[in-house]
Amino acid sequence: MSTPARGGTAALAPRDQPPGSRERLFGIGVAAARAGVSERALRYYQQLGLITPSGRTPGGLRRYSQDDLARVARIRQLQTLLGLNLDEIAVVLRNEDRLAEIRLAYHRQLTSDADRRELLRESLTLQQDLRVTVEAKRSAIEGFLADLDARIARTRSLL
Amino acid sequence: MSTPARGGTAALAPRDQPPGSRERLFGIGVAAARAGVSERALRYYQQLGLITPSGRTPGGLRRYSQDDLARVARIRQLQTLLGLNLDEIAVVLRNEDRLAEIRLAYHRQLTSDADRRELLRESLTLQQDLRVTVEAKRSAIEGFLADLDARIARTRSLL
DNA sequence: CCAAGACATGACGTTAACGTCAAGGTCAGA
DNA sequence: TCTGACCTTGACGTTAACGTCATGTCTTGG
Numbered sequence: 001m002s003t004p005a006r007g008g009t010a011a012l013a014p015r016d017q018p019p020g021s022r023e024r025l026f027g028i029g030v031a032a033a034r035a036g037v038s039e040r041a042l043r044y045y046q047q048l049g050l051i052t053p054s055g056r057t058p059g060g061l062r063r064y065s066q067d068d069l070a071r072v073a074r075i076r077q078l079q080t081l082l083g084l085n086l087d088e089i090a091v092v093l094r095n096e097d098r099l100a101e102i103r104l105a106y107h108r109q110l111t112s113d114a115d116r117r118e119l120l121r122e123s124l125t126l127q128q129d130l131r132v133t134v135e136a137k138r139s140a141i142e143g144f145l146a147d148l149d150a151r152i153a154r155t156r157s158l159l
Numbered sequence: 160m161s162t163p164a165r166g167g168t169a170a171l172a173p174r175d176q177p178p179g180s181r182e183r184l185f186g187i188g189v190a191a192a193r194a195g196v197s198e199r200a201l202r203y204y205q206q207l208g209l210i211t212p213s214g215r216t217p218g219g220l221r222r223y224s225q226d227d228l229a230r231v232a233r234i235r236q237l238q239t240l241l242g243l244n245l246d247e248i249a250v251v252l253r254n255e256d257r258l259a260e261i262r263l264a265y266h267r268q269l270t271s272d273a274d275r276r277e278l279l280r281e282s283l284t285l286q287q288d289l290r291v292t293v294e295a296k297r298s299a300i301e302g303f304l305a306d307l308d309a310r311i312a313r314t315r316s317l318l
Numbered sequence: 319c320c321a322a323g324a325c326a327t328g329a330c331g332t333t334a335a336c337g338t339c340a341a342g343g344t345c346a347g348a
Numbered sequence: 349t350c351t352g353a354c355c356t357t358g359a360c361g362t363t364a365a366c367g368t369c370a371t372g373t374c375t376t377g378g
Contacts, residue, residue, distance in 0.1 A: 029324065039325085040366060059374045061325055081299055083242055085364070099314065106317060117318065124314050131311065134304050140240055141297050148290055155258065155283050158265060159276065188354065198355090199336060218344045220355055244334070 023065055025055055031064035035072040042072070048086050050075055050093060082134065095126045182224055184214055190223035194231040201231070207245050209234055209252060241293065254285045 031053075032039045042064075045051050051071050055063035071093070078089045102119050105111045111119075190212075191198045201223075204210050210230050214222035230252070237248045261278050264270045270278075 027324070028326095038366075040368085043326090044366060057325095057374075059325090061374065077299075077303065080242060081296070081303060083239060087364095099310075103317070120314060120318055124311065124318070127307065127311050127314060131304070131307055134300065134307060137240070138297070138300050138304060140236075141293065141300060144236070144240060145290070145293050145297060148286065148293060151258075152283065152286050152290065155279060155286060158262070159279055159283070186354070187356095197336075199338085202357090203336060216344075216355095218355090220344065246334095 025063035025065055026069075028053075028062045028064065031062075031069060031072075035069050035076075037072060037076065045072070045075060045086070048090060050086065050090055082137065091126075092130060095123055099123045099127075184222035184224055185228075187212075187221045187223065190221075190228060190231075194228050194235070196231060196235065204231070204234060204245070207249060209245065209249055241296065250285075251289060254282055258282045 028039050028042055032042055051068060053062040054065040054068055075089055078084045078092060102116060106116060187198050187201055191201055210227060212221040213224040213227055234248055237243045237251060261275060265275060
């Protein structure tokens with residue numbers, strides 16, 4: 001493992017700041033704080049393939065972008081709101097990633113028309129599956145809440 | 160620990176079947192199957208004080224009633240729907256139990272008026288706390304669903 | 319250039335919520 | 349009465365999602 005020479009063959013190296021869009025990047029400490037999770041959690045998510053920091057310093061330190069933080073928020077949302085485990089979350093995220101790719105390919109016409117339609121259908125199905133479970137959860141919660149309100153009303157009536 | 164003599168001083172022992180209401184009782188195997196959980200889970204819930212089978216055979220085998228099964232269902236609901244852990248669930252259940260007791264005491268006037276009002280207020284507060292968290296969850300899920308629907312619409316529009 | 323944080327990569331520890339196995343008791347029916 | 353299915357308690361195992369070191373590296377202000 002040789003430390004890559006800084007400024008050497010920088011052709012493919014991810015630029016630190018694309019001059020136009022001033023993308024602020026954070027170290028793992030700040031990123032974790034902003035995302036409301038631990039550094040360990042961020043490394044763990046990465047280990048499971050849920051996120052990859054959008055950059056590394058030449059020395060190997062992780063650099064997180066705003067989008068990365070949004071992704072972490074999404075993970076937490078799927079975790080706490082829907083109760084999915086990290087493996088299930090990986091599936092959802094992979095699907096969303098593919099959709100984003102398809103959207104790009106759609107504009108640049110990099111893939112064949114048939115391929116895109118195929119991928120689109122597949123993604124749509126996955127999204128609809130997710131929708132079904134979420135909808136079920138919603139109605140269940142609604143029932144729970146109605147029940148709870150009834151209990152509260154009964155309790156109030158005793159006062 | 161002496162095995163309690165069967166048929167001894169049975170004055171306070173829970174009757175097996177109150178002659179009027181034909182309460183069917185189940186062994187732990189059937190109970191677990193009906194509740195959709197494992198036998199181990201039932202024993203574990205009992206260990207944590209979440210449920211107590213409403214009876215035991217003279218030999219010590221657990222007997223679960225319909226109400227017990229409903230209670231297990233409630234546990235599962237709080238677990239999967241709200242994401243509470245078993246300790247938090249214990250709090251909720253204890254509160255609900257107390258409310259039920261209060262209702263009984265209310266009719267039979269076993270406690271002082273002041274005591275009952277005090278307990279009622281306390282229970283009401285707990286219920287309202289729960290309501291707040293549930294309501295938060297509901298609106299969060301609603302937002303999630305709206306967002307998901309928007310994504311689905313966008314995906315559809317690409318087809 | 320150099321010290322003080324911040325960070326990287328293992329590797330082992332922890333907690334909740336059970337799973338599983340062992341060594342026996344209990345019960346209902348033939 | 350006796351067998352086979354069901355059940356008991358106790359103890360140890362398991363899995364997910366991290367927590368917590370230990371040890372060495374990177375980065376940055378002075």
